[in-house]
Amino acid sequence: MQLLEAKLHKIDRHNYRSYSSLRGEYQFVDFDFFIDTTQADPFAPASRVRARRKWSLTDLEWLKDQSADYQRAARDFIARQFADLAQQINEIQIDRPGQAILDRTAVVFDEEAIELRFRINLPADGRTIIAKKTTNLLTYTMPKVIRRATIARELPLDEMKRHCETVEDQVALRSQLKEKGLMAFVADESILPRLAGNSDLPMPDAVPFVSPENLAVTLEAPHKGTLRGMGVPLGITMIVGGGFHGKSTLLNAIENSVYDHIPGDGRDYIVTDDTASKIRAEDGRCVHKVDLTPYISNLPMGKDTSSFSTQNASGSTSQASWLQESLEAGAQSLLIDEDTSASNFMIRDERMQSLIAKSDEPITPLVDRISLLRDQLNISVLLVMGGSGDYLDVADTVIQMHNYEAVDVTAKAREVVKSHPTRRQLEGSEEIRRPRTRKINRSALQTMLEDGKFRIQVKDKTSLRFGREFIDLQALEQVADPSQLHAVGWLWFQLAQGKGWEKNPSKAFQQMLHDDWFKMMPNYGDLAKPRVVEVMAVLNRMRAADFK
Known part of the structure; x- marks a missing residue:
């Protein structure tokens, strides 16, 4: 001193x-x-x-x-x-x-x-x-x-111990999801609504969540003990209901519970498959060499969609790309809200099929591919849906939100399907495959850093500066903290130290994100561990990235 x-x-x-x-x-x-x-x-x-x-x-x-x-x-x-x-x-x-x-x-x-x-x-x-x-x-x-x-x-040691034990409980609950056949678990008495659109704090006096009896399961937490709540099964689950009844609120709680939460947050006993990826339409984003053939093909002028690239994607193209990129990054669950989706990617109804022949429509909607994702690739999908009943034909579970209360209406939905059969025609093939793994050019990353004077900067959750490029990340709703984006930039820095092409970027990042991941990072205090899904999602939005 x-x-x-x-x-x-x-x-x-x-x-x-x-x-x-x-x-x-x-x-x-x-x-x-x-x-x-x-x-x-x-x-x-x-x-x-x-x-x-x-x-x-x-x-x-x-x-x-x-x-x-x-x-x-x-x-x-x-x-x-x-x-x-x-x-x-x-x-x-x-x-x-x-x-x-x-x-x-x-x-x-x-x-x-x-x-x-x-x-x-x-x-x-x-x-x-x-x-x-x-x-x-x-x-x-x-x-x-x-x-x-x-x-x-x-x-305050008692408070600290509760803080730590709550995390151990959430980790234990999340580890039980797969063996119980679940994508997510929402404990009874959870508080789902947030204080405001710009606040992540729980809403005072909100209606506590209670599981429908048919979907109730019990999981064991090492400190809290036996917990009852709603299990969201693997497969295809729809959340339906009228506007303002809590559909998106339930989805938001589930999407954010890929991470652990502090005691008293209201979501501290909600857990979700930690690979779950929320996808949406994102007009104007870039796409790099993504195989879109399961969803988009036969484009005008014969443009190839098996290795599709653009600097200005449409809503449907961006959402199809995000889906494929998520699977490439290892996602086993997809989360989708109808409100933020491209309608032509989600559904093509009977009247539109009659007006526009399939030979003139490049897009195969998700409704015709979603069951193949489940049956052939073991991908689960959780959908918030308020306007299209055609998804009832493929849904395994249907949850209605009514006055912020969850009701299992699966049986009723099946009766509706029987009494009101769809008249639309199934489109697309009967097979689907996982997207091919793309390679990333390490040298291009290094060049970007050098040209940008090795700047890696983050101000908030909406953008990342890497070298000379500012990457727009406003659509990434599952990023919990700007410090995760800061860590993403330094993970890329590590990748850029190698030569040539990295054959499997997702695997490379997964190996970097081991228990002592921070030891390869600078001695900075503003880094937080991201998921591989987020690392790749940000990389896919770098306009100067070089994939093949």
Whole structure:
């Protein structure tokens, strides 16, 4: 600490850039402090720092004996405590978690210590260093926050244990889905609605969810015990009902439960197949060498759709591409909301079939392919549907949402099918195949980084800057946190270090995302582990990406 004070005294009243001389390691009485980067001016991104405190000084060594999921939750909890303690200190910032409990790098455990990774805005008067203020920040204010966030007697341990046990429960519930033949599980008493369109907090006084008796299952959680709730079976499930009755609300809760949630979130006992991918129409996006033949063929001018590329996809083309890309990335479940889908991709009714001959229509709608996805590829699909009853012919389960209450209307739906048989004609072949694995050009990624001065930047969940390109990600509804996108960019950076073509990008990213995935990353505190489905979804939207 004395060395840091001496350096600060030496650069007092110097130009702001003199802060760069502080980079390095400093030993405090009870922790080691590292200044990894310093900002070039007061308006640049804050300086990156780390603090390592030995386990023996924290009384938290017992955490090392807990499961990996328990430790992930404990790291998340400590990051939240640090954020709360630093809330009134404008100069200190940590990557603050939201409602989801992700595998973050803001707090890292290793054999020797707890490591905190955060940012500090180094003080200045204009562009002049004020050493006294900086010394007070780094040697008095900051150490208090570090010590209080990493010592047992200052932490609400009962609350932390509940936080961690809730995560272990969710992981255990999710692990039981496949053996129970389920895509998802929604526990009774869950709170599905959110506070507002721009808030992920639970809505106060919302109607608690209760499973229909016919769909009720029980799962075992190691801490919570036996839980009753609605099981969403594998296969094809429709969510139907009138407008404003909670169809999309149920789907949104399920799509976001590929991740674990904090206690009290309302979704803390909802779990979903962690490969589930929500797809939608996305006009104007790019598509790279995707095989669209199961859904789109016989285009005008004889354009080939077995390796289709465009920089301006239509709604139907973009949704078909997203479906194929999701399967290529390993998705076993698809989530679809009619409201955000291309109508001509979803259905072609009897009257339109009569007006436009199949030979003149390139699109084979999903309604004619969905049962093949289930039967031949073992892909489950959960659909929110309010306008097309033709999907009742292929649905295995039909759930009606009425006043935010779920009702199993599968039997009634089958009666409707019998009394009102469809008159539309089945279109498309009787076979379907998985999309071929595309290769990605590593050298193209490296060139983009070099041309863009190696910038990997994220401001929110809607875009990622990689090198010279800004990638529009507004359609990716399952990204839980901007830090996941930051990690996506650094995963690409790692891939770009190789030469030539990567034959199986999804597999390569899966191997990178092992338990110690962050060790190959920079020592940044604003990274969070993404799913392979998201890594590939973002890559597919990079306009300059080179696939074959």
